[in-house]
Amino acid sequence: MRRRGLPQGLRTSLLLAPALAVVLLLFGGGVVMGVLASFGYQPFLPGRELSLDAYRGLLDDVEVRRSLILTFRIALVSTLVSAVLAVGAALLLRGTRHGRRAALLVFQLNLPVPHLVGAAAMLLLLGQSGLVSRLLFAVGLVDAPSGAPILTNDAIGWAIMAEYVWKEVPFIGVVVLAALSGGVSDLEDAARSLGAGAWSRFRFVVLPHITPAVVSTSIIVFAFTFGSYEVPLLLGQPFPATLPVVAFQAYSDTDLTARPRAMAIAVVITFLVVLVVLAYTVLTERVLRPAERRRVAGT
Amino acid sequence: MRVVGLPLLLGGLVLPFLPLLLWAVAERYPYPALTPTVTSSRPLRLLADPASEVLTGLVNSVVIAVAVAVIAALIGLSAGRALGLHRFRGKRLVQFLLLAPVIVPGLAVTLGIQVFFIRYGLSDTRQGVVLVHLLSAVPYVALVMSSVYANLDLRLEDQARTLGAGPVQVFLRITLPAVAPGLAVAGLFAFLISWGEYVLTLLVGGGAVKTLPLLLYSYLGSTDTPVAAALGLALVVPPVLLLAVTSRLLSGEGAPLAGFGRT
Numbered sequence: 001m002r003r004r005g006l007p008q009g010l011r012t013s014l015l016l017a018p019a020l021a022v023v024l025l026l027f028g029g030g031v032v033m034g035v036l037a038s039f040g041y042q043p044f045l046p047g048r049e050l051s052l053d054a055y056r057g058l059l060d061d062v063e064v065r066r067s068l069i070l071t072f073r074i075a076l077v078s079t080l081v082s083a084v085l086a087v088g089a090a091l092l093l094r095g096t097r098h099g100r101r102a103a104l105l106v107f108q109l110n111l112p113v114p115h116l117v118g119a120a121a122m123l124l125l126l127g128q129s130g131l132v133s134r135l136l137f138a139v140g141l142v143d144a145p146s147g148a149p150i151l152t153n154d155a156i157g158w159a160i161m162a163e164y165v166w167k168e169v170p171f172i173g174v175v176v177l178a179a180l181s182g183g184v185s186d187l188e189d190a191a192r193s194l195g196a197g198a199w200s201r202f203r204f205v206v207l208p209h210i211t212p213a214v215v216s217t218s219i220i221v222f223a224f225t226f227g228s229y230e231v232p233l234l235l236g237q238p239f240p241a242t243l244p245v246v247a248f249q250a251y252s253d254t255d256l257t258a259r260p261r262a263m264a265i266a267v268v269i270t271f272l273v274v275l276v277v278l279a280y281t282v283l284t285e286r287v288l289r290p291a292e293r294r295r296v297a298g299t
Numbered sequence: 300m301r302v303v304g305l306p307l308l309l310g311g312l313v314l315p316f317l318p319l320l321l322w323a324v325a326e327r328y329p330y331p332a333l334t335p336t337v338t339s340s341r342p343l344r345l346l347a348d349p350a351s352e353v354l355t356g357l358v359n360s361v362v363i364a365v366a367v368a369v370i371a372a373l374i375g376l377s378a379g380r381a382l383g384l385h386r387f388r389g390k391r392l393v394q395f396l397l398l399a400p401v402i403v404p405g406l407a408v409t410l411g412i413q414v415f416f417i418r419y420g421l422s423d424t425r426q427g428v429v430l431v432h433l434l435s436a437v438p439y440v441a442l443v444m445s446s447v448y449a450n451l452d453l454r455l456e457d458q459a460r461t462l463g464a465g466p467v468q469v470f471l472r473i474t475l476p477a478v479a480p481g482l483a484v485a486g487l488f489a490f491l492i493s494w495g496e497y498v499l500t501l502l503v504g505g506g507a508v509k510t511l512p513l514l515l516y517s518y519l520g521s522t523d524t525p526v527a528a529a530l531g532l533a534l535v536v537p538p539v540l541l542l543a544v545t546s547r548l549l550s551g552e553g554a555p556l557a558g559f560g561r562t
Contacts, residue, residue, distance in 0.1 A: 012381045019378035026434040027400045034411030112538035114495025117531045124318035129330045131318040137331035227404020229498040266407040
C-alpha cells in the first residue's frame with residue numbers, strides 16, 4: 001500500500017506518542033516512584049537512607065498478614081461465585097423466549113452503576129437496620145436491629161462479597177452471552193444427535209466454547225476486587241481491613257514515616273495482582289489446550 | 300428450572316435498588332417499617348437546589364467526566380490506528396503497556412505519583428483529577444479502538460485518495476464515519492470510568508474537587524440517609540440513560556464490554 005508524507009516508523013510513533021505518554025508518565029512513573037518510596041526515598045524532601053525496613057516491617061506485622069488473607073479470600077470467593085452464577089445466568093437468558101429483551105435489559109441494568117453506589121445500596125439492604133432485617137422482623141424472625149444477622153462491617157465480609165457478585169455477574173454474563181451467540185448451538189445439536197446428554201453437551205461443547213470469555217473476564221474481576229478501595233471501606237470492618245484500605249490509611253497518616261510502609265503495601269498489591277494474573281493465564285493455557293483439541297477432534 | 304431461576308436472578312439484581320428508592324423519598328423511615336412512614340420530596344429537590352453543594356458536585360462530575368471522555372477518545376483514536384493497522388517492532392510491548400493499567404489497581408499506582416501532583420500544582424484542581432482519571436480511561440479506549448481499526452477496510456481510504464481527497468477530507472469523510480460507533484462506545488466507557496471514580500478523585504482532588512461520589516460518601520457518614528440515597532440515584536440515572544441510548548451500538552462485541560470491569 002502506498003503512503004504519502006511521513007515515513008511509516010515516524011507516523012506510528014507519532015500516533016502512539018500521546019497514549020504512551022499517559023501510560024509511561026502516570027502508570028510507569030507511579031510504579032517506579034512507588035517502589036522507590038517504599039525503600040524510603042522521598043522526592044522534593046531531604047533524603048533518607050534507602051532500606052528494606054518497610055518490607056521487613058510488613059513481614060512482622062500481624063495486621064498486614066491478616067489483611068492479606070482477608071483481601072485474597074474476598075477477591076477469590078467473589079470471583080469464583082460471580083463466574084459460576086454468570087455462566088448459569090447466561091445459559092438461562094440464552095434459552096429465554098418470552099420477554100427476552102426485557103430480561104436482558106434488567107440483567108444489564110446495574111452494569112454502569114458505580115461501585116460506591118452499589119456499596120451504599122448494600123449498606124441500606126444488608127445493614128442491621130436495613131431492608132432485609134426489616135423483612136425478617138415482618139415475618140417474626142428478628143425482634144430488634146441488634147438481633148439481625150451481622151452482614152456489614154463483619155469479619156467475613158458478606159456485604160463486600162455481595163456487592164462484588166451483584167456487580168460482576170452481569171459483567172461476566174454479557175461477555176459469556178456474546179460468546180454463546182457464535183454458532184455453538186449448531187455444535188450442541190450435532191452432539192445431541194450423536195446421543196450426548198445435557199451434562200456432556202455442557203461439559204464438552206458449551207464449556208470449552210465459553211472458557212476464554214470466562215477466563216478473561218474473571219481476571220479483570222479478580223484484579224478489580226483485590227485492589228478496590230471504596231467497597232471494603234464502606235462495608236468492611238476497620239480491623240483487619242483489606243490491603244488497599246490499609247495502604248490508604250497509612251498513606252494519609254500525618255506521620256510521614258508511615259509513607260514507606262504505605263508504599264510497600266501498594267507495591268505488594270501490584271506485585272500480587274500481576275503474579276496471580278500470570279499464574280492464572282499460564283494455568284488456563286494448559287487446561288485450555290487439551291479442551292480445544294477435544295473440540296476440534298469432536299467437530 | 301427456568302421458571303424459578305430467571306425471576307430469582309433478575310429479582311436479586313433489582314433488589315439492592317429498592318432501599319435506595321425508598322430512602323430517596325423518605326422523611327421518616329424508622330425501624331421496623333418496610334416503607335417510609337412519612338414521605339417527602341426534600342431529598343430529591345435538594346439535588347436541584349443551587350444553594351446546596353450537590354449542584355456543584357454535579358457540575359464537577361459532568362465537566363470532569365466529559366473532559367476525560369473527549370481527551371481519552373482523541374488519544375485512543377490515534378493510538379488505536381497505529382495498533383490496529385500498522386505492524387511495527389515492539390508492538391507487543393506497547394500492547395502490554397496499555398493492558399497493565401487495566402489490570403493493576405489504580406490506587407496502588409497513584410499513591411506513588413501523588414507527590415508530583417502536589418509539586419506541579421495539579422493537586423486540588425479539576426485538571427489534576429482529569430489527568431489521574433485518564434490513567435484508567437486512555438488504555439481502555441486505545442485497546443477498544445485498536446480492535447475497531449483492525450476491522451476497518453483500508454481500500455475505502457485509498458479510493459478516496461485516488462479520487463483526489465486530501466488527508467483531512469479522507470479522515471473526516473471516510474475514516475471517522477467508519478470508526479464513529481466504536482468511538483462513541485469507547486468514549487461512553489471513558490465517561491463512566493470517570494463518573495464513578497471515588498478514591499483517585501479523593502487522592503488528587505484532596506476533597507477540594509467535590510464530585511458526586513465524594514458527596515455520596517460524606518452523606519453516607521452523616522445522619523441524612525435520604526439525601527445519600529438521592530445522591531445514589533443521581534449517580535445511577537445518567538449512566539443508565541446513556542447506556543439505553545447507546546445499547547444499539549453495543550452489538551455484543553466482547554472488547555468494548557470489558558470496560559464494565561472498571562466501572
